[in-house]
Amino acid sequence: MNLVRSMLSKKKIPQTFWLEAVNWTVYILNRSPTLAIKNITLKEAWSGIKPSVEHFRVFGCLAHVHVLDAKRTKLEDKSSWSGYLLCS
Numbered sequence: 001m002n003l004v005r006s007m008l009s010k011k012k013i014p015q016t017f018w019l020e021a022v023n024w025t026v027y028i029l030n031r032s033p034t035l036a037i038k039n040i041t042l043k044e045a046w047s048g049i050k051p052s053v054e055h056f057r058v059f060g061c062l063a064h065v066h067v068l069d070a071k072r073t074k075l076e077d078k079s080s081w082s083g084y085l086l087c088s
């Protein structure tokens with residue numbers, strides 16, 4: 001729970017998102033090397049396939065949604081803030 005607490009407090013995300021932080025923490029830990037199993041991750045030990053981390057994003061970064069050309073004028077923003085990107 002220390003990772004969850006630090007993720008929420010560092011990004012100043014409301015505690016109502018604690019479940020998403022727990023899910024993301026478990027997801028990260030399963031794809032990280034451990035001391036118990038040398039040189040492989042837990043997911044790799046379970047499935048035999050080395051996990052990819054290319055899709056990882058920063059937890060709690062701001063997410064914007066594209067506004068279609070038909071729904072805005074020429075001088076209006078092309079995106080609007082929609083919330084936080086909590087997981088990929």
